[in-house]
Amino acid sequence: MVDLDLLRRLSEGAGVSGSEGEVAKLLVEVLRPYADSVDRDRLGNVIAFKEGEGPTPRPRVLLSAHMDEIGLLVTGWEDGGFLRFSTVGGVDIRTLLGQEVIVHGTRILPGVIGAKPPHLQSPAERKEAIDGEKMYIDTGLKARDELERLVPIGSVVTIARKLQVLAQGRVAGKALDNRAGVMVLVGCLKELMAVKHKADVYAVATVQEEVGIRGAITSSHGINPDLGIAIDVCHGDMLGMAEDEGYPLDKGPAIGFGPHVHHQLYRALRDSAERVGITYQVEPSPTPAGTDAWGIQIARRGIPTALISIPLRYMHTSVETLSMRDVAETIRLLLAFIQGLESAFVEGLSCY
């Protein structure tokens, strides 16, 4: 159910918030065979539409997964082929040292992130994390004017990271937050080709989630669905983490619960999982969790919203790790939910 080659292309593709062009282009091409239409809205969201069967009005379902990723932005040049940078989204500066990077200038340039070497640092300095302002990207270019020409200020930079297959069906790579969710969108539309469903399905890969859940605001407004489900990642459990901070890998998707989740929708997702025998977890989010669900909920006059998350370790590093089985089970859960969806259920969502 999960196409490893596609997940690889999605993870390795570049799509820093506001510069999602490369990954959006890939998605338009990938989604087209499974959709009745694929468009982009004015903010850049990719919107694939798949019509349901039977008489109108049909339930209108929005599936939303952000396609942008955190990254770096070039802010200045230094003699000797070096670039200064700032961050886009929640980058842990400490994960950047020694990284191989791709500079997306007027052409693609390889680079490496350096800083003062340990033997020139005082013992006190060595205990501290290195400040982002003291790091630089080495492009290996010699001429300043060439550097300025090839890498305009504002060029984005991504980590050069090949998707790595680990043991036990787990994979590691960059931007799996949230290309794994995008993978679910694609898998879901593909599987819907083979089954009967009454609902009209809008699968949206949103922009600019990492800088403030922006794409989901306009896409939800434009589509005006009866209900919306955000697909994102949640913290996978790992060594050194408290038990209540993360969700184990391979225990299935985590169904979110909190103020931004509609109770009937939450119940329906759990029922769907139980009906088809999917192991799932419950992710409580008492405060605004940073996902598209938060944006969808308040579009227009308010939209019943749910959240399904794939457990992912080491979030916002370039070695984000997840289980392919959890991705596959998330697709299966959405299919079960969509197949069982009736107009009567949707109509009841505003009745408290």
Added chain:
Amino acid sequence: MLLERLSTAFGPPGQEDEVREILRQEITPHVDKIWTDALGNLLAEKRGSVQGAPRVLLAAHMDEVALMVTHIDKNGYLRFRTMGGIDQRVLVSKLVLVGPQKVPGVIGSKAIHLLTPEEREKAFHLRDLYIDIGAGTREEAEALVSIGDGVVFNSSFCHLGDGRVRGKALDDRVGCSALVEILQRRYPVTLVAAFTVQEEVGLRGGRVVAFGEEIDLALVLEATTAFDVPDSKPHETVTCLGQGPALTIMDSTLIADPNLLTILRETALEQGIPYQLRRTGGGGTDGGAIHLTEGGVPTAVLAVPCRYLHSPASVIELNDYRHLVDLTDAFLAKFMERRTKLG
């Protein structure tokens, strides 16, 4: 490109097998004698064209800084320690390869969302870090890796900017590659080539390669720190990329033989080969071990300047590598005429 194959090969200290096999295949057609010793050093002899000519030891180390698996926990995570001088802060968010079977793994860290502002300022420490190979239990992990396995960075080798390359373990695969090139030629002097083990953990292999070989002088081919980057003061650069191979006057293990140094500098001047002097008294190479062998061996070190040494992605300029080969070549070709200077 031989350098690319060497850079991506697996060679933690004491586990240099893959590097040794590549080198053995490369040099076998070009040498008169080839052997290994009790420590795992790969040695070769190439007789000079002049009877009774001096015997010159050329050394380059095969190992790289690495990690070692020290514990496998019940959830399948691997704990590790460093082998050689690795800054603990470069380990996070990297891909690694574990053991001779090169099992892929990652070194992750707790998501930034879950950290306090104070935690975000703190440098990573070894005790916080571990390798995740995807295994969910100790048994699953033990089916793939063992305690004691070496771990190297899983980096790619690529061309960078203007005539530079980026890759792991350029320290000292550049020296290995240069030595292979030298062995393809014949000189008046006899060459004894030593591809050494365990340099990064205390010059272990280098300690024994000159013993019993009646070595008259030694050249160590290395990679050395270049810190010609923003925020470094001119006196801190140590070496600069693009200014030719660096000659060591003194480091923390060796004061280079002054006469040998003079011959190298004269040779470079005469041949128009750029070189620079290494501007620090720190660091060390196999030269420190070799020059104290038996009654002492006059020794010098030639090194390719290298940025981000001991990190997942180091950078050299190919011209510096080329000029290191050229200077070594010219030195060996002309040594017979110049050796009267040697004390």
